[in-house]
Amino acid sequence: MSSSLKLTKSIEDYLEVMYNLQKNNGTIKVKDIALNLNVKPPSVVEAIKKLSESELVSYERYGDINLTKKGFEIAENVIHKHDIIKNFLNILGVDMDTADEEACAMEHILNSSTINKLKKFADFAKMYPEAPNFFESFHHYEKYGELPDND
Structure with a gap:
């Protein structure tokens, strides 16, 4: 039991x-x-x-x-969260050793929805670094998985 x-x-x-x-x-x-x-x-x-x-x-x-x-x-989930946070911090310019250490602390306290938003933002920033109206474009990408039409 x-x-x-x-x-x-x-x-x-x-x-x-x-x-x-x-x-x-x-x-x-x-x-x-x-x-x-x-x-x-x-x-x-x-x-x-x-x-x-x-x-x-x-x-x-x-x-x-x-x-x-x-x-x-459970272990895979913790490692996945760690990798997402480390990647996000690295995109912000945090060196890999510091990002790894801080991800280890943060992986235990951040909610899964927060982790998912960090991942989406990191993915978006890598794919569309020059996106017009960056944050508006990100929120559209987050919701629909693509850039908005800017006709």
Whole structure:
């Protein structure tokens, strides 16, 4: 039976690190999570237990740790939000290291609709940097997916 777990910044960070470890290394190990998050292994074990109770990971004591489908989806969503924010900040001229660091903080607090608007704006700014009446054109693009007719 799954218990409900509030998706906090900490939980999302664990899932994001675990996703990257599973994707890049093929395995998830307590020591690697601890190293990536700069926490002690006993803290990782406690987090894994909570994530397991919420069916976000599966694990065997001293054995394999794997993200479940649900955990994988949440991690992908967090990473997607991170990438959108980082891209948006980079368009504003923020250097990549700073954009990456700040995206990590912002990904946990911004609403999905805000993230979607940032993505649309970033896409629009890349596609139509010289658009006439830039903001009016953007709002039209946001709504209809194309530039307004300027006949």
